[in-house]
Amino acid sequence: MLNSSLQQLGSALRARKISSVELTRLYLDRIAALNPVLNAYITTNAEASLAQARDADARLAAGTADALTGIPVAQKDIFCAKGWRTTCGSKMLANFVSPYDAHVIEQFNNVGAVNLGKTNMDEFAMGSSNETSYFGAVKNPYSQDAVPGGSSGGSACAVAARLCAAATGTDTGGSIRQPAALCGISGLKPTYGTVSRYGMIAFASSLDQAGPMARSAEDLALMLNVMTGFDERDSTSLQRAKEDYARDLAKPLDGLRIGLPKEFFAEGLSNDVAQAVNAAIAEYKKLGASIVEISLPNSRLSVPVYYVLAPAEASSNLSRFDGVRYGYRAPEYSDLTDMYEKSRAQGFGAEVKRRIMIGTYVLSHGYYDAYYLQAQKIRRLIAQDFTDAFRQCDVIMGPTSPSTAFKLGEKGDDPVQMYLSDIYTIAVNLAGLPGMSIPCGFGAANNGNPGMPVGLQIIGNYFDEVRMLNVAHQYQLATDWHSRAPQEL
Amino acid sequence: MTWEIVIGLEVHAQLSTSSKIFCGAPTAFGAEPNTQADAVSIALPGVLPVLNKGAVERAIKFGLAVGAHIAPRSVFARKNYFYPDLPKGYQISQFDLPVVGQGALTIQVEPLSGDAASAGSAQAYEKVVRITRAHLEEDAGKSLHEDFHGMTGIDLNRAGTPLLEIVSEPDMRSAAEAVAYAKTLHSLVRWIGICDGNMQEGSFRCDVNVSVRRPGEPLGTRREIKNLNSFKFMQQAIDYEAQWQIDTIENGGKIHQATVLFNPDTGETLAMRSKEEAHDYRYFPDPDLLPLDISEEWKEQVRATLPELPQAKQTRYVNELGLSAYDASTLTASREMADFFEAALAKAPGQAKLCANWIQGEISARLNRENKNITDAPIKPIQLAVLIGRIVDGTISNSAAKQIFDHLWTPSVAELIIGDSLEEVTRGIYTLIEAKGLKQVSDSGAIEALVDEIIAANADKVAEYRSGKDKLFGFFVGLAMKASKGKANPAQLNDVLKRKLAG
Numbered sequence: 005m006l007n008s009s010l011q012q013l014g015s016a017l018r019a020r021k022i023s024s025v026e027l028t029r030l031y032l033d034r035i036a037a038l039n040p041v042l043n044a045y046i047t048t049n050a051e052a053s054l055a056q057a058r059d060a061d062a063r064l065a066a067g068t069a070d071a072l073t074g075i076p077v078a079q080k081d082i083f084c085a086k087g088w089r090t091t092c093g094s095k096m097l098a099n100f101v102s103p104y105d106a107h108v109i110e111q112f113n114n115v116g117a118v119n120l121g122k123t124n125m126d127e128f129a130m131g132s133s134n135e136t137s138y139f140g141a142v143k144n145p146y147s148q149d150a151v152p153g154g155s156s157g158g159s160a161c162a163v164a165a166r167l168c169a170a171a172t173g174t175d176t177g178g179s180i181r182q183p184a185a186l187c188g189i190s191g192l193k194p195t196y197g198t199v200s201r202y203g204m205i206a207f208a209s210s211l212d213q214a215g216p217m218a219r220s221a222e223d224l225a226l227m228l229n230v231m232t233g234f235d236e237r238d239s240t241s242l243q244r245a246k247e248d249y250a251r252d253l254a255k256p257l258d259g260l261r262i263g264l265p266k267e268f269f270a271e272g273l274s275n276d277v278a279q280a281v282n283a284a285i286a287e288y289k290k291l292g293a294s295i296v297e298i299s300l301p302n303s304r305l306s307v308p309v310y311y312v313l314a315p316a317e318a319s320s321n322l323s324r325f326d327g328v329r330y331g332y333r334a335p336e337y338s339d340l341t342d343m344y345e346k347s348r349a350q351g352f353g354a355e356v357k358r359r360i361m362i363g364t365y366v367l368s369h370g371y372y373d374a375y376y377l378q379a380q381k382i383r384r385l386i387a388q389d390f391t392d393a394f395r396q397c398d399v400i401m402g403p404t405s406p407s408t409a410f411k412l413g414e415k416g417d418d419p420v421q422m423y424l425s426d427i428y429t430i431a432v433n434l435a436g437l438p439g440m441s442i443p444c445g446f447g448a449a450n451n452g453n454p455g456m457p458v459g460l461q462i463i464g465n466y467f468d469e470v471r472m473l474n475v476a477h478q479y480q481l482a483t484d485w486h487s488r489a490p491q492e493l
Numbered sequence: 494m495t496w497e498i499v500i501g502l503e504v505h506a507q508l509s510t511s512s513k514i515f516c517g518a519p520t521a522f523g524a525e526p527n528t529q530a531d532a533v534s535i536a537l538p539g540v541l542p543v544l545n546k547g548a549v550e551r552a553i554k555f556g557l558a559v560g561a562h563i564a565p566r567s568v569f570a571r572k573n574y575f576y577p578d579l580p581k582g583y584q585i586s587q588f589d590l591p592v593v594g595q596g597a598l599t600i601q602v603e604p605l606s607g608d609a610a611s612a613g614s615a616q617a618y619e620k621v622v623r624i625t626r627a628h629l630e631e632d633a634g635k636s637l638h639e640d641f642h643g644m645t646g647i648d649l650n651r652a653g654t655p656l657l658e659i660v661s662e663p664d665m666r667s668a669a670e671a672v673a674y675a676k677t678l679h680s681l682v683r684w685i686g687i688c689d690g691n692m693q694e695g696s697f698r699c700d701v702n703v704s705v706r707r708p709g710e711p712l713g714t715r716r717e718i719k720n721l722n723s724f725k726f727m728q729q730a731i732d733y734e735a736q737w738q739i740d741t742i743e744n745g746g747k748i749h750q751a752t753v754l755f756n757p758d759t760g761e762t763l764a765m766r767s768k769e770e771a772h773d774y775r776y777f778p779d780p781d782l783l784p785l786d787i788s789e790e791w792k793e794q795v796r797a798t799l800p801e802l803p804q805a806k807q808t809r810y811v812n813e814l815g816l817s818a819y820d821a822s823t824l825t826a827s828r829e830m831a832d833f834f835e836a837a838l839a840k841a842p843g844q845a846k847l848c849a850n851w852i853q854g855e856i857s858a859r860l861n862r863e864n865k866n867i868t869d870a871p872i873k874p875i876q877l878a879v880l881i882g883r884i885v886d887g888t889i890s891n892s893a894a895k896q897i898f899d900h901l902w903t904p905s906v907a908e909l910i911i912g913d914s915l916e917e918v919t920r921g922i923y924t925l926i927e928a929k930g931l932k933q934v935s936d937s938g939a940i941e942a943l944v945d946e947i948i949a950a951n952a953d954k955v956a957e958y959r960s961g962k963d964k965l966f967g968f969f970v971g972l973a974m975k976a977s978k979g980k981a982n983p984a985q986l987n988d989v990l991k992r993k994l995a996g
Contacts, residue, residue: 102537209780239542319775324581364775372777
């Protein structure tokens with residue numbers, strides 16, 4: 005049951021072979037047993053989850069079930085869910101119970117999926133290792149002394165460790181793809197504007213995009229069918245016809261042109277990742293694809309550009325956490341300014357403060373043109389690189405992350421090293437393109453440490469998620485990396 | 494040595510949309526604190542702004558009314574600062590790309606009493622004030638410092654209310670000009686229906702930038718008087734501030750850029766904070782909102798909803814109706830006034846001058862005395878038109894008409910003479926004239942008899958008149974009118990008196 009696909013679970017539920025309540029209990033018990041070790045969830049609420057499961061069972065009995073009715077899905081703790089504590093991984097919101105549902109949560113509620121719990125994450129989605137969470141680091145289920153990646157590390161861990169059927173994540177600079185790669189699961193960040201940001205706590209508004217995390221491309225497609233759709237409450241939500249993301253999964257890949265950016269296979273890429281990715285490319289050739297070498301000349305600037313723009317937006321987005329209306333307020337203060345300073349100093353962690361300070365600096369009078377405006381210009385050049393590249397190929401492939409999961413604490417005191425772990429994913433957000441990561445092998449085991457998962461990144465053109473899922477699914481039919489599971493803990 | 498005062502205004506006009514600029518919460522004034530604050534108004538985590546089209550339409554209307562450029566693309570920016578009544582920690586405003594560009598407003602300047610600067614030029618005159626820009630933004634909430642035992646209460650009902658900030662060039666040279674500009678602007682925003690203009694409720698707030706210089710020299714350093722909510726305070730504040738700056742410089746001091754507040758109790762201005770301590774607002778385009786694109790088509794749709802503007806009306810009143818510039822300007826002081834005039838004129842064709850006189854005379858006097866607006870006048874335009882018609886056709890004299898007018902000012906009477914048709918109202922007014930016995934006597938026999946009696950009773954005066962004391966004619970007119978209880982047709986009476994007195 006734990007290794008079943010969403011399609012199989014849905015069939016079992018609709019055939020009444022198992023009830024949603026039973027399935028939900030199965031996961032809740034598993035979470036109770038394993039979460040103390042993995043720390044994938046910040047909040048579970050058995051009562052609320054089981055109530056939803058009972059409703060789902062009624063719907064299943066009535067024959068009005070959708071594909072995901074009754075399926076327990078983990079929600080990243082960045083999505084506001086009515087009646088649920090929604091912390092965004094921060095002390096600032098440790099006691100915040102949302103009075104409303106995010107659009108994504110509504111979409112899952114509408115189809116009768118079960119909210120299994122809120123997953124751990126880097127504080128305000130700022131991090132690549134899940135170590136910045138106020139609620140403690142998440143452990144990689146393949147090796148408990150390794151990071152799961154971030155910021156959607158809790159969701160990635162929960163999917164990999166079979167602590168949920170599937171999960172949601174958000175991706176501002178790689179926060180779905182990088183933890184998916186590091187935990188050996190599949191994750192997709194859709195085209196910017198495809199999933200409504202309403203109710204998703206903002207990090208960097210022009211880059212943030214929610215997407216699914218699951219064990220296969222097929223599961224991602226079913227999840228995406230639920231998550232997408234126009235929402236008038238998000239001005240950047242795109243008005244497009246609803247589509248079935250699973251419709252082309254079975255299409256053969258003959259004639260597919262895969263672009264390999266030379267910049268993604270240069271210095272900084274670890275050997276085991278390079279080997280696994282190259283093996284995957286070889287597999288694609290067998291499946292009928294041809295390879296085109298392409299260049300993304302400005303992608304080398306994506307990390308510095310990102311670390312100007314994302315903190316700039318974050319510094320403003322996080323201003324509402326001031327201790328006045330909700331969230332953390334310092335217990336003692338002398339006046340208004342002191343209340344602001346103490347509440348924010350005590351409520352935010354070090355990485356969040358670092359980014360607020362960077363963002364404040366680059367927006368300041370006298371620096372705005374040199375940093376913010378310049379970065380916006382380069383952002384357009386980076387997007388243009390992709391537009392040019394997609395004239396020569398259908399999808400772009402490369403590594404998701406330069407290395408496999410690193411050790412907890414390994415990069416903690418070196419933010420730049422940490423930021424470089426998103427070097428292949430960030431440009432996709434800057435361009436607003438869809439990107440995904442699927443498992444494509446494992447690194448070498450050494451010194452008694454197991455080999456850690458490697459992710460293959462697939463980048464598509466705007467709104468080309470259907471093709472990307474097809475490309476990923478065909479690979480998953482031919483290989484079994486995606487069905488590997490960590491040793492039982 | 495003379496000084497020149499230089500004034501520019503920033504006016505915040507609250508746009509009359511029923512919901513807020515970036516969410517659906519209502520904007521009604523005076524609700525219980527925080528009852529009109531939804532998730533967006535209180536800036537819960539995860540909420541997003543969605544632009545209210547009605548606010549944009551009102552901004553376009555304004556731009557078109559002042560002949561301004563409407564930006565085909567403008568951008569919302571975040572103005573970042575911390576304040577308890579600013580829930581997001583930033584205000585969504587427009588910065589380098591505002592929706593309305595350069596325009597102009599023509600004003601009629603009336604000298605103000607006690608205004609030193611304009612005392613020399615007692616004549617009213619016309620002036621064009623350039624408008625730099627107007628941009629859309631959201632209002633903040635309110636901090637309440639009373640009734641909270643040393644703490645501060647926050648009311649976010651007003652947070653997110655749409656504002657149009659209208660910025661003028663420093664084109665004004667006296668408090669009189671500044672007040673005239675503010676009043677004209679106030680009238681215009683109400684005229685085109687984008688703002689209720691209620692200054693007490695803060696729907697129309699003025700910030701005034703004042704500096705002084707020797708004529709011909711570069712602009713002096715300005716100080717900004719914040720949040721003036723009455724024209725009277727504006728005049729007092731400018732007069733005080735300008736004199737303070739002049740005195741400071743003449744005493745060897747320097748003016749430092751600052752924000753000042755006007756204290757109505759003392760009539761003085763006092764610095765709040767100097768600009769050196771000013772915030773760095775870190776403006777940047779709001780990534781939650783798309784650029785605001787206004788198509789030519791949308792602009793023209795809005796233009797089609799614009800009423801005839803005061804300036805155009807004034808020109809028409811002078812050129813087509815033969816009114817004086819002064820009459821035209823007074824009648825267009827508000828849209829309601831102009832509407833009243835035009836409604837009356839429609840029922841009394843050709844009588845523009847009489848309609849204007851009655852509105853500016855009797856009606857305005859009564860309204861002023863009773864502190865009412867023209868929309869509150871018990872007499873309706875059609876009633877005024879019929880009344881004027883009866884003067885013109887000789888049914889009643891002017892003085893009788895004033896008595897009828899007094900009756901029509903009584904709501905219970907005015908209400909009896911209702912109806913949309915001229916016939917109905919005419920019948921009603923006739924009945925009233927008859928009932929009050931005010932019908933004019935135009936019967937020549939009756940007038941001659943009356944004149945004969947007067948001549949007989951005042952033989953000595955008649956003799957004086959006949960010996961050359963022409964001035965006594967008025968005396969006889971007065972006696973005759975009195976004897977007729979004001980009902981004698983004045984023209985006829987004149988003729989008869991002249992003839993009989995001549996002997």
